Amino acid sequence: MDRDCPEVTIFSCAYCGAVPRELALRAGLRLPASVHLIEVPCLSRVQADLILSAFEAGAQGVLLVGCEDHNCHHQGGNQRAKRRFAAMAALLEQVGIPRTRLSLWQGGLGDPRAFLAELNSFLAAIAGSPHQSQVAGGSLDQGAAETTC
Amino acid sequence: MIRAQQKPLVEIESLIGQAKNVLVLGCGTCTAVCLAGGEKEARTLAAALRVSAQIKGVQREVRHSLVQRQCEPEFVREVEEEALWADVIVSLACGIGCQVMNERYPERLTVPGVNTCFLGAPIEHGVFDERCQACGDCILHLTGGICPIARCAKSMLNGPCGGSQHGKCEVNPSNPCAWQLIYERLLSLNKLELISAILPAKDWRSARDGGQRRIVREDVRL
Ligand code: SF4
Numbered sequence: 613m614d615r616d617c618p619e620v621t622i623f624s625c626a627y628c629g630a631v632p633r634e635l636a637l638r639a640g641l642r643l644p645a646s647v648h649l650i651e652v653p654c655l656s657r658v659q660a661d662l663i664l665s666a667f668e669a670g671a672q673g674v675l676l677v678g679c680e681d682h683n684c685h686h687q688g689g690n691q692r693a694k695r696r697f698a699a700m701a702a703l704l705e706q707v708g709i710p711r712t713r714l715s716l717w718q719g720g721l722g723d724p725r726a727f728l729a730e731l732n733s734f735l736a737a738i739a740g741s742p743h744q745s746q747v748a749g750g751s752l753d754q755g756a757a758e759t760t761c
Numbered sequence: 762m763i764r765a766q767q768k769p770l771v772e773i774e775s776l777i778g779q780a781k782n783v784l785v786l787g788c789g790t791c792t793a794v795c796l797a798g799g800e801k802e803a804r805t806l807a808a809a810l811r812v813s814a815q816i817k818g819v820q821r822e823v824r825h826s827l828v829q830r831q832c833e834p835e836f837v838r839e840v841e842e843e844a845l846w847a848d849v850i851v852s853l854a855c856g857i858g859c860q861v862m863n864e865r866y867p868e869r870l871t872v873p874g875v876n877t878c879f880l881g882a883p884i885e886h887g888v889f890d891e892r893c894q895a896c897g898d899c900i901l902h903l904t905g906g907i908c909p910i911a912r913c914a915k916s917m918l919n920g921p922c923g924g925s926q927h928g929k930c931e932v933n934p935s936n937p938c939a940w941q942l943i944y945e946r947l948l949s950l951n952k953l954e955l956i957s958a959i960l961p962a963k964d965w966r967s968a969r970d971g972g973q974r975r976i977v978r979e980d981v982r983l
């Protein structure tokens with residue numbers, strides 16, 4: 613299934629927004645091999661140079677995962693990341709990469725379903741096949757979660 | 762310091778034209794501090810140009826490098842190998858750095874990657890305001906440390922004009938009236954008599970009006 617899955621780089625906050633890692637640990641999330649997870653100490657560290665590096669390295673999309681507005685470990689890194697997001701998306705458009713190839717998701721550790729839904733819809737939007745945007749069966753509570761790729 | 766803003770990518774690409782080897786050259790001083798042309802901006806622009814070329818199917822190699830002070834010939838010597846490798850150099854220094862590169866490497870065209878805007882200071886993180894127009898005959902001691910040349914829209918020497926309203930400039934009400942600021946500052950310094958004294962007409966030859974300026978320090982010439 614991974615064959616059809618787009619190459620995506622996830623930059624994820626390593627603290628309150630570390631949903632992808634938590635999902636892997638607690639719910640046994642299996643990220644497709646084409647989805648690369650990179651944790652950073654704070655999402656505000658992710659600036660245009662890193663995002664362009666990911667695209668240069670072959671990513672078809674970049675998903676930024678950070679903590680909720682009121683819950684930043686660094687007291688405002690998420691706000692900075694949000695402000696930069698618009699500028700980075702504008703730069704990507706100048707480069708010729710559609711804005712939709714860069715997405716920002718903010719959520720807490722208690723929000724794994726919402727994250728999976730976001731990831732699946734992001735993968736589907738890039739792959740251009742809406743039927744893939746469904747969280748696969750199994751129960752997060754019972755520790756079985758996977759993406760649809 | 763000198764403040765600058767990066768040009769839009771599409772403009773930079775048009776300046777590069779068909780060049781195959783492109784060097785993006787940042788400056789580690791003024792344009793680095795105003796986040797327009799330091800190492801990070803040079804790295805980002807080089808990556809943006811590479812990805813853009815890849816998408817457009819253009820064969821192009823883009824490298825980036827940094828000179829600590831692009832406005833000094835001694836410093837730009839350090840990048841000789843990279844400069845001579847390039848067909849076109851995109852300078853992210855101010856207009857001075859760009860010209861020094863053109864003078865030092867006349868066989869290569871160095872194009873400006875930034876617009877050099879003004880001499881200014883940060884008033885908060887990410888916000889820069891003009892403070893000086895390098896007029897060559899500083900009068901800050903007479904104006905409470907606030908420059909009427911750079912900060913008054915009319916560069917008035919005996920202000921305010923009749924348009925100052927509620928502390929704002931009539932030309933651009935989002936700016937404070939420089940002469941209101943001067944008045945308040947002189948008042949707080951107990952030196953209001955300075956604002957009553959008429960400043961004579963300025964000799965603008967020390968500013969831009971006398972053409973390109975030069976400073977010669979005979980005592981340090983070799
Ligand atoms: S008076 Fe002239 S030199 Fe002094 S701050 Fe103003 S423009 Fe600059």
Ligand code: SF4
Binds near residue numbers: 931
């Ligand atoms: S309102 Fe003040 S700053 Fe504006 S032009 Fe008049 S004197 Fe100068």
